[in-house]
Amino acid sequence: MRTALVIGTGLIGTSAALALAARGVTVHLADHDPDRASTAAALGAGTDEAPAGPVDLAVVAVPPAHVARTLADAMRRGLARGYIDVASVKGGPRRELEALGCDLAPYIGTHPMAGKEKSGPLAASADLFEGRPWVLTPTRDSDTEVFNLALELIALCRAVPVVMDADGHDRAVALVSHTPQLVSSMVAARLEEADETAVRLCGQGIRDVTRIAASDPRMWVEILSANPGPVADVLSGLAADLEETVQALRALQSGDEAKRRGGADGIEDVLRRGNTGRERVPGKHGSAPAAYEVVAVLISDQPGQLARIFADAGHAGVNIEDVRIEHATGQQAGLVQLMVEPASADTLARTLVERGWSLRR
Template sequence: MRTVAVVGTGLIGTSVALALTARGVTPHLIDRDGDAARTAAALGAGTAGAPPGPVDLAVLAVPPGSVAGVLEEHQKNGLARAYTDVASVKGPPLDEIAARGGDLGSFVGGHPMAGRERSGPLAARAELFEGRPWVLTPDPATEPAVLGRALELVRLCGGVPVVLDVEAHDHAVALISHVPHLLATLMAARLDDGEEVALRLAGQGLRDVTRIAAGDAGLWTDILTTNAEAVAAVLDGLAADLDTVRRALRGPDPAELTALLERGNAGYARIPGKPGGTAVAYRPVRVVLRDRAGELARLLLAASAVGANIEDVRLEHATDGSAGLAELLVADGSAGTLTAELRRRGWTVHA
């Protein structure tokens, strides 16, 4: 694969283009918002504008409700030899493509399971898809060569291909992506009416719960309404659980509440770690950061000198801005050594 057209230069489209550029592929960036395409091009994601002739693959990085219309437009003008998309809903767009008489042989649905709470080309990252599942949903009519192009795209972007039926995909993402985003938004919406004194008490737990609520409201309206049936089915179960919680809180016996909290423990434990990796036990090492320039960089350098493999870094800021807390997630076996060495170097580390 040498040439690609990326239609839509938001977070995902620009990230795809950046990843492909790094692997020697030439992306042509197409967007109805010319400024967005030019911004992506300025970031090194490719060339703004349509290609002079058919490209090897067109990646449709548009909302689910727009996939069928955009595919129809570009299949008619012969943009590419093969087409895929990155939308987070697969069934309804595929039905609309068929209803419009689209060429399903040259199309395969795709959905990289990666993203950020920010949107737009400036939020794009070439490494966004590294090690992340990338679902492909081929139709029976999809030509093998087209599926091969999509698999090559996933490989070039560093993703891990997963082939699913469209219905299985849509129910899965409703459970692990769409409803969690909706719940984060609903919690964040409660804060809009919250008293200032309450918000000043907010800690990292609230930030973790509401982080993804910063996503683009228009895009998420499209996603949720396109996958409405699957999302509503998950919400039905949640509504029943909420009724259980309200009944337990207002009743004499908290047993039902305890049982639900234990189910939450069990569900959380089922979330896998690194895709394709083996299960590893991690332990947080919490380090106080003073309010001065370069403090986090100095901490990471110190941890690196110890040889600690840092799986994740989380930051919690003090409300008065005088200090903060960095939580370094490291393999259980190295947590003690890292803690002792950081303390020896003068860092304040909490057990």
């Protein structure tokens, strides 16, 4: 791939353009808002000048509702040898292209499983896709050349290709992406009019659950509008679980001992099912989940503290597998939770204490 055209210079389009440009591809940028394309160009994502002729690959990075018509227009104008889109829904756009009478041979639907709560070109980064799954949904009609171009794009972005059926993809993202967004927003909405005293008690749990609730509502309306059926199916199952859990909690309020036992069993059942489901979430580098031990270190909110901890862990010869920070309410301090292999936990704890750190159990 020597040349590419990115149509749509938001977070995903600009990030892909940055990655391609950094690896020597001549990237042309286009957007319905010329200022966004100019901003992306100023960031080093390419040029906002139109290509002189057909490019090797056109990347359509527009909202799902506009994918089919944008692709159809690009194909009609002969802008590229091959065409892909990066929308988070795949079945609908493909069927719309068929309805518009487009030749689907030079087209493959794709979806990089990466993003941020922020949107727009200024939020973009060339490393956004590194190590992340990038789904391709080819059909029997897809040209091998276009498939290879798409694979090359994914390699240049240092992502991991995953081939799926388009409708299977849409059901999958309804479960692992779209429904979590809605649930996160629903939980965060409970805080909107909550008492300030309650909000001040927010800890890491509520922060984790509501992190993605900061996402752009307009963007998510467009995504959910393109995949309503599969998301509604997942939410229907979740609603049934919620209703059973509500009934179990009401039973725990009862003075009837038998009802209380039944309620406790119901709560335990949903919690255990949650344990089982959580265990299926891929671990580090996509491997099977690993059980790490946590070494919690009290840390002050000052420059260089994290660097010191990591340096001391390196001195102990211990690899930090993951890290989380819990900030103390009303204090310039917090807990750094260092996740390490269980066999390394004692060594790390001993070394940190020797070097003046205060641990918390």
